[in-house]
Amino acid sequence: MTKLCSLKRPMVCLSEPVPESTRILRLLARFQFAHEEKVISLKRPMVRLSEPVPESSRKRFNIKDLGKLRFFLGLEITRSPSGILLNQHKYTLDFLSDRGHLAVNPCSTPHDSSLKLHDPDSPLYPDESAFRSLIGRFFYLTTSRPYITFAAQQLSQFVSRPQDINFQDATRVLKYLKRFLEKGLFFYANSRLKLSWFAGSDWASFPAIHCSISGYCVFIGSSLIS
Known part of the structure; x- marks a missing residue:
């Protein structure tokens, strides 16, 4: 068989x-x-x-030694005797140019805490795909700009059904990026190998969800890593 x-x-x-x-x-x-x-x-x-x-x-x-890393996927790495600067200056400029926001008036904060993102009276934003792309690029910018993480996280809740009020808040993030184009993370060469953790909470003062919003940051020596 x-x-x-x-x-x-x-x-x-x-x-x-x-x-x-x-x-x-x-x-x-x-x-x-x-x-x-x-x-x-x-x-x-x-x-x-x-x-x-x-x-x-x-x-x-067929490996090619490219030398010291200077530019990778939108990340710019600048070395000096005092340390390493990580930023996304060119990526941010291209981002603002794509959105037509190079000439907008800048603002000093990425998010308006008094803005009600859950507004039932606000009309729907007509282009869901464009809004999702916008929020996705915000998250990529958090690699060197962690201070926009909260704004990006709040806006990401509305990617499936964005409203005009959500796009208005996203525009504020763009204006904030316009003001601080050179911002980035600096890693000090002489930083001590000591891990520090800081956390805080606003005790249910956020009007959109009436819950406590907490945040944290982690340092190695004087260098922010998370």
Whole structure:
């Protein structure tokens, strides 16, 4: 009687070239990396991060050493003897230009706490997709501008059914970004390795939901990290 067997996972044809992932894992094994279920851990230090890419790795994987990181996915990294500045100046300018807000009058705060975001009398905003895109870009800007996190979080509650009043508050965030284009995070070179945590609450003073709004920030030494 003929038996049929099914493979639990696909086989690799012996005539096919070795997959790039396999070649990488073989190389990592030479440096005593442990890998299991796509999680890779280093058993011992391989090279210092400041050292150039090994010549053997360059030839095998066409790796190019780009030097010190200066710009990556909208993030700008500026180094000085006193530390590292992380900001998104160009990304913010492009963002404001796309929204047509380069010439708007700036404001000093990203959110108006007296504004009632849950207003049943406010008409619906006509372009839900544009509003979702706007809020998504706000969240990306929180990478170097954590002080707009609260405003972005509040507005994100209305992405499925935005109202004109919500777009009005989002416009205020844009005006705030216009005023503080150069803002970013600075990581001090001589900062102490000491973790500090600060938290606070407004004790149910937020008019939109009548609940306490809490916030926190985490520092390593004098550098804000969260």
